Amino acid sequence: MKDYIITAENIQLLVNDVLKQGWDVVSESKTGVNFNAIKDASELAIKSDSKPSKLSMKDFFFPKTEPLFFYRQSHDGVELVDASPIEKKTLFLGAKPCDAAAIPVLSKVFNWDYKDEFYNKRVENSVVVSLKCNYSDDYCFCTSIGLSQKAEQGSDAMLTEQQDGSYFLHIVTEKGDEFFKMYSQYLKDTQAENNKPVESKYPEPAVKFDQGKVKGWLDANFEHDFWNNLGDVCLGCGQCTFVCPTCHCFDIVDENCNYHEGGRMKNWDSCQLCLFTKHASGHNPRDGQTKRYRQRIQHKFKYYEDKFNEVLCTGCGRCTRGCGVGIDIGGIMERIDKF
Amino acid sequence: MAENSFEPKITAFVCNWCTYTGADLAGTSRLKQQTNARLIRLPCTGRIDPVFIMKAFQNGADGVLVSGCHPGDCHYNAGNFHARRRWAMFKEMMDFLGIDNKRLHFSWVSASEGKKWVDVIDGVINTVREQGPFTQYKDINKETEIPVK
Amino acid sequence: MKIGVFVCQCGENIGKTVDCVGVAKSCASIPGVAVSMEYKYMCSDPGQNLVKQAIADNGLDAVVVAACSPHMHEKTFRKAANGAGINPFLVEIANIREHVSWIHDDVPSGSLKATDLIRSAVEKVKNNAPLTTIKVPVTKRALVIGGGISGIQAALDIANAGYEVVLVEKEPSIGGHMSQLSETFPTLDCSQCILTPRMVEVYQHPKIKLLTYSEVEAVDGFIGNFKVKIRKKARSVIDEDCNGCGMCIQKCPTKKKAYSEFEEGMAFRPAIYVPFPQAVPNIPVIDRSVCTFYKTGKCKICETVCGRKAIDFMQEDTILEEEIGAIVVATGFKLYKITKPEPGSPYEGYGEYGYGEYKDVIDGLQFERMASASGPTAGEMKRPSDGKEPKKIVFIQCVGSRDESKGFSYCSKICCMYTAKHAMLYKHKVHDGEAYVFYMDIRSGGKMYEEFVRRGIEEDGAKYIRGRVSRLYEENGKIIVKGEDTLAGVPITIDADMVVLATAMVAQKEAPKLAQILGIPYDKHGFMSESHPKLKPVESSSGGIFLAGAANAPKDIPESVSMASAAAAKVMILFSSDILEREPVIAQVDESTCVGCFYCQKVCAYNAVERKEIKDRNGKLIKVVAYVNEGLCQGCGTCNATCPSKSVELIGFKDEQIFAQICALNEI
C-alpha cells in the first residue's frame, strides 16, 4: 500500500470534509483529559510529544454507559424495546500507538464466546489514524510488552510528524487505504524512504522488564509474600481500570427514566472496587485490596495471555500517572522481573 | 386552562402535623387554589432528605415546595430546626449548580394557616410558571429514555 | 401484588368537581391495580362492605382509598381492610377532597390531579410492608422525684389508687418549702398544720417507699419500662435502728458550727441534726463537713449516747435500682439570692442592694421563718442585726423577677401574694409598725386573692408604693431605701429598720442535670418544659414522664397541688392497662451498613438512639452501631434524613416508599 505526505493545513481541510460527509471525528481534547467528538477541525489536538490523555479512547468503542434495551411497564405486563447499534462512521485522528493497540486486544474478549454487536459495529465503522509517539516518561513501558512508539497494531493508518511540519502518512490496512482514497485531493504521493521524522525530545521508555519472565513468575506465585503489603496503600478507587485502554469489566443495571419506563444499561465496572466480587450472601472472595490488586496484575499479565495470547496492557502508563497514592505498575513489573 | 399554555408541575413535601393539616384546613374552608401542586405527606420536615427534591426534579417536577411547622411548633420538638439547616445548605448548593432558586421554595405553614397555605402554594405555582418548563433537567435524562423511531 | 382502588364521591363533595367515574377508570390501568371502583359514600357501612367484598372477590393484597384527608378516615379504612384480612398498614389514602375537590372548580384538571395522587398512593402501597402495632408491657410502679407538697400530693394520689410509689427527696426530710412557711395566703392558716398530716401519711403509707437524703442518678428505658438508679446518701445513722429520740442531737458538741438550712441561715444547728422537729422521717443525719469526728477522728459522743447503736460512721452511699413505669418530676424551686453571682450563672446579683451584705435585708423565706411560731425568734419580729423590733419595714417586690437586666424575663407569680401576707403578718405582730411595699404591678389573680391584698392595704394599713427601689445602703443602723413613687412622680427615701426582698423563684440548680438524666427538655431558666403549653401542661415531651409543681414554672400551693393530682391521674391512666400499644412508625437501623457516625443520635430529640456493640462469637468487638429504642422513638424520621449511608429508616415512611410516590406523581 502507498505512503503519502499530508500537510497540517490539509489535515484540517480533510477533517472538515469528513465532518461534512456526516462522519464523527474523534480527537484528543485540548485539555488533555479525554477524547472528544469534535465539531470543527479547529478543535483538533494532534501532538506527538504530549503526555497521553488522562482517559483513553476506549469510551468510543466500549462506552462508560450504554443501553442494551429499553422497557415499558404497563397494566398488562412489560414491553421490551431493542436498542440498536450505532451506525455512524467515525474517524479517530491522532491516537497514540498505545491507544490504537488496545483495539485488537479488546476485540478478543468481545468476540470470544459471545459476539458483542455493539462493540463490533463501532470497530467496523471506525477508521483509526494514529500518530507516531514522540513522548515518554517514567511511567511508559510500551517497549516491555512488545509494542513501541511506532507500533501499528490497531491502526488503519499512521501519521509521523515530519521535520518540515507536514505529516508522513503510512497506510496500514485495506480499510485505511479505502478511506484515504476518498480524500486523495488532500494527499501528496511519497515513498517510505522520504520519511524524515522529527527527533523525539524524550528517550525510549526507561521502565524495562521481560514479560516472558514476569509471566513465568506469575504462573508459579499466586501465593507469595510479595503480594502481602502491595495493596496496603491502595484506596480501591479503581481509577486505574477506568483510565485503562484495555480494562473492560462491566456491570448491568436498570435505570428508570420515569416511573414506568427505563433502560437496561451496561456500565463500566472495576475489579478494584470492593463490591465487585461481593456475593449476595455478603461473602466476598476478594475481600481485601491486596487480593484485588493481585487480581489486576494477574488478569493483565497472566490470565489474559493464558486465554487470548495477548497481554491486557499497552504500556501507556495511565494507571500509574493517575494513581492518587503512587502505585507504580511498571515498577512492580520490574520488581517481579528481578525475582 | 388555555390549550397551549404551560402548566407547571409542583411537588410539595409537607409535614403531617402543620402544613398538611393547614392544607386540609384550606380545603375545609373551600379556599380555591390552582391545581398544579401534588402533596407528599411526611411525618416531619426533619424526614425530608434533599434527595427527595432531586428525585422530584428528575421525575418531571418543574418546581418543588418544602413546608412544615413554624420554628418552635414542631410536633417532634426540633425536626424543623434540623431541616432548616439542611435546606439552607441544599438551597445554596442548588443555586451554585445552576438550579434556579425560583424553582425551589420553602415555607412554614401551621395547621391553622389555611389562608397562608393558599397564598404560598399559589405564589409558588405562579413563580414557577414564569420560569417555564424545567427542560434543563429533563434534557439530561435522555440516555435511558426509549428512543423514538 | 393486587391492589384495589376505591374512589369515594363523598356525596357531592367530591363528585361535583372530580369525575370520579373517569378517575376510577383511568386508575384501573395503573400497573398492579386489580380493581378500581367508585361509590357514593365509601366511609358508610355499605361503602366499607364494598371494600371488604372487593378484597374477598379479587384476592387483593393492598388497598388505596381516594377520599377525604387521612386525618379523617384513615383509621376507618384500615379497620375495614383489616376486617377483610388485609394488614391495616397496607392501606393508603389519597386525599381528593380537602386537597382536590374542595379547592378546585375545574373538573378536568382536578380529576387529573386526583388520578396523580391515587397513582402516587398506589406506588407507595406497593412498597408498604405489613406492620403490627408495638406492644410494651407496663411496670405499674411510679417514681416521684421531690418530696415537697407537689411530690407528696402526687405520691399519695397514685398510692391511694393502689399503685406502688417510690418517693425520692434529696434533703433529709420531706416537706419542701411549704414546711418552712408560717402562714399561707389567702386564708392565713398555718402551713405546718395542714402539711404535717400529709407528710405522716406518706411515711405510713404501705404503698409508698420513701427515700430521703437520696438522689436520682441515672434513668434508662422508656415509658412503662424505666430503670432508675437512686443514690441513697450516707446518713451515718442506720434508719432501721434509730427511734428518733434526739439524744444525739442534744449531746452533739458542735452546736453552732453550721447554719440551719431550714431556718434559712437565721439559726444554727449541730453536726447531727434533723432539719426541723416535725421532720419525716424523724431520723437525724450527720453533716460530715462540720462533724468533729470526721475532722479530727475524735468525739463519737453521739455514738456513745445512742442507746440503739444506730450511729454508723463508716456508712457509705448506696445505689438502689428500681423498676419504674412512670415518673413524676416535682423538684420544685429555690429562691434567687441577690449576692454576687457565681461564674456561669445566668443571673446578675444586686450590687445596688449591697449584694446581700446588709444583715437587716432578708428574703421572703427568711421572713417566713421569722414570722413562724416555731422559727428562730419564736414568731417575734426581731431584726437580725441587733434583735430589735423593726418599727419600719420595707418590702420590695420583683427582686429579679421581670427584670431582664438581671437575667429574668418572667414573673415569679407568688410574690405579690406573699408580700401582702408578710405585710399583714407584720402589722398583726407590730401594731405601731409601718409597712411599705414597693411594687411594679399587683398580680392577684386567684380565688380570694385580690380581696386578700385589699385587706392588707385597707384593713391592715400596708403602704403600697408603685415604683422601683434604686438603692439600699446602711447608715446609722438604718437601711436607707431610695426609690421612686411613680404615681406621685417623686423620689422617695425611707429609713427602714428592716427590708424584705421578694426575690425571684428560680429553678433548682441541679434541675438541668436532672432533666438531662431524664431526657426531657428544660427552658433557659432551668424549668422543666411541658409538652404543650395549653393541652399537655403536665406531660413532658418524653412519654411516661410528667411534671408537677414549681419544677415547671413558678406556682403557688393550690396550683402545685392541682398539677400534682393531674400528673398522678396521667400516671394512673398509664397504669390502667397492662400493655401499651403504639403505631409502629419508628426508626430502624440496618446494622450491617451502619458505620456508627451517630449523627442520628445527635438529631434525635428523644434520646431514642443508643450505642450498640456488635461482637463476633468470641466476644471481640467488631463495631459500634446505632440502635433505636422503640419505646422512646416517636417516629419523626429526622435520623433517616440525616443518616449519610441511609442505614436508619423510618418504618411506614421508608425511602423506597417515598421514592415510589415521587416517581409516580407526575405522569410524563
Added chain:
Amino acid sequence: MKTGYYPGCSLEGTGKEFDISLKRVLKDLDVELEEVDDWSCCGASSAHGVNHVLSLALPARNLTQAQNQGLTNIMAPCAACYNRLLSTQSSLMKDKVVKAEVEDLLEDKINGNLEIINVIEYFQKIGVDKIIEKKKIDLSWLNVACYYGCLLVRLGDAGKFDDEEQPTSMEDIVAATGAKPIDWNFKTECCGAAHSISHTEIVESLTKKILDNAMAHDADVIVLACPMCHSNLDMRQLNIKKHHPDQKEIPVLYLTELIGMALGIDGEELGMDKHFINTRQLLDVQQQKKVRKV
C-alpha cells in the same frame, strides 16, 4: 510597647493637676506613655445630645489616630473620655452601617482592636507591687473614701472592668499606697456632672450628700479619677459653705496625686497647689513623715 495616652481636654484645663501628677508619678515608676498624635475632643458629655453620628465620629477620629500611630492600646484618664472611646469602638464594631458612615466621614478605617483602659486599669497593669516597692511615705494615717462616680464603671454593653454598684478596684490601689480605704455608701453616686454650670444648685445638693457621707464614715480625703467629678466635689465645697455655714471641708485628690504622695513627691510637683480646698494640711503631714523617715 508603650501605652498610648489620650489626655483629653479636661486634663489640659480644669484637670491639669491630673495630667501633671500622672506624668510625675510615672516618671518615678519608670514607665512611659506615648501621647496620641494630634488628638481632638472626644465629644464628651455634650456631643451625643446633638448628633449621634458626630458623637461617634469624634472619638473614632482619635481611635484612627492611635491606630495609624501603631498603638495597640490607649489609656484615657478622664472617665468621660474613657467611656466615650470604649463605647464608640464597641458600638461601631457591632453596627456595620454606622461604622461605614463614620469611616466615610473620617476617610479612614476602624479596626476595632485597640485596648482602651482607664487610669485604674493602667495602674493594675503597671502592678500595685511596683507602687509598694517604690513607696517612700507612710500614709497609714490617712482614711480615704474612693469615689468612682457614674462614668468610670458604668460602661453599658461596651464592657465591664469593675462591679457597677460595688466597685473595689480603686481601693486595691489605695491600699497599695498604704492609705486606708474606708467603706462608705456613695462610691458611685452621681455628683451632678454637667449640671455644674446650668443647675448649680442641683450639683451642690448632690455633692453635699457625697461629701457628708464620706465624712460620716471618717474619711480624711476623697480620692477619685474623673476631672468632672473633681471639679464638682472640690470647687463646689465653697458654694455649699455659703448655704451651709457649718459644712466641713474635705480635700479631694486625684488617684495619681495620692500615689505621688506615697512615693514622696512634693505637693507642688503633683499640682496639689491647684485645688480649691487646701491640701496644705495633708502635705504638711506628708512632709513630716518624709523627714521622720529620713
Added chain:
Amino acid sequence: MAELKEIAKELLTSGTVAYIIGYASEKNDKTVPFIARTVEDAEKLVFTHHSVNNLSVYLKRIKKPESGKVGLVVKGCDLKAVVALIQESQSKREDIYIISPKCNTVVSDNTKPWNKDNIASKCLSCEVRTPSLFDATFGEIETVELPSDEQIELIKKVEAMSTSEKWEFWKNEFEKCVKCYACRQACPLCYCDQCIVDKASPRWIDSSATVQGNFAWNMIRAFHLSGRCIGCEECNRVCPVDIPLSLLNRKMSMFAVSEYDYKAGTSIEEPTLVGTYKLTDNEDFIK
C-alpha cells in the same frame, strides 16, 4: 527529616505504635503513602513538599492493630480530617499517635518540583501550617511566597454567572464523570461501609454514568460533605477527568463559615454543623 525518623524509630521500638502511616520517596521527588511497620521501615519515612496525600484516609481503610496506637504523619490541614473523624465517632483520639509536621506547603503537581507556581491550592489560604493538635511535631516554619488564590476567583466567577451559565458550566464538568468514585475513595470523610450510590434497593442515585446520574452523584456527594468537608482537596486531585470538585466543596465550606460561623475539623469538642442547630439560624429564605 532526621527528626521524623527518630520519632518513628522510638515509637516503633517502644511499641507505642503498631505501625506508622507516613510518606516514602518514590521516583524523582515524588512521595507516596507508606506504612512503616519496622525500625528499618522507619528509615524510609520522609516529609517533603511532595507529601501531598491526606493520610488520615487510611485510619478507616487499614485494619486497626490488636495492640498499640496507629502512628499517623499528618499535616495541619489533614489533621482537620482526624478531628472530624473523632467528632463523628470514627476514631478515638487515644488510638492515634499524631505526628504532625510544621508544613511549608506542598506541591500541586507531584511530578514537578516545588516552586512558587507549583503550590497546592489548599495551601494558599492555610492557617494551620503549624499544627495545634499533636503528640509529636517536627520541622521549622519557613516563609513561603504564595501565588494568588485562583480557586477563590473561580468560585466568585461561577457565583456571578447567570443560572443557565452555571448549569452549563457544571453540566460540561459532570458530563465527563466516569463514575469511578475515586473522589469518594480518596476522601477521609467518606467512610461509609456502603455508600448510598451502591445501595440498590431503593435506588438512591443512578449508578450509570449518564448525565443525570452524574449530576445526582456529584450533587449528593457534595451535599453529604457540606459543613463536613475539611478542604484537603484529595477528591479533586484523584479525579481522572479533572472535575473541579473542590470548587463545590469549598463553596459550601465558605457558606458554613458565613452562615453558621463553622469551620469543619477545628475542634474535637465543638458540636458538628450537621446534627445541631441554633434557634437563631437564618430562615430568610423560608416563607
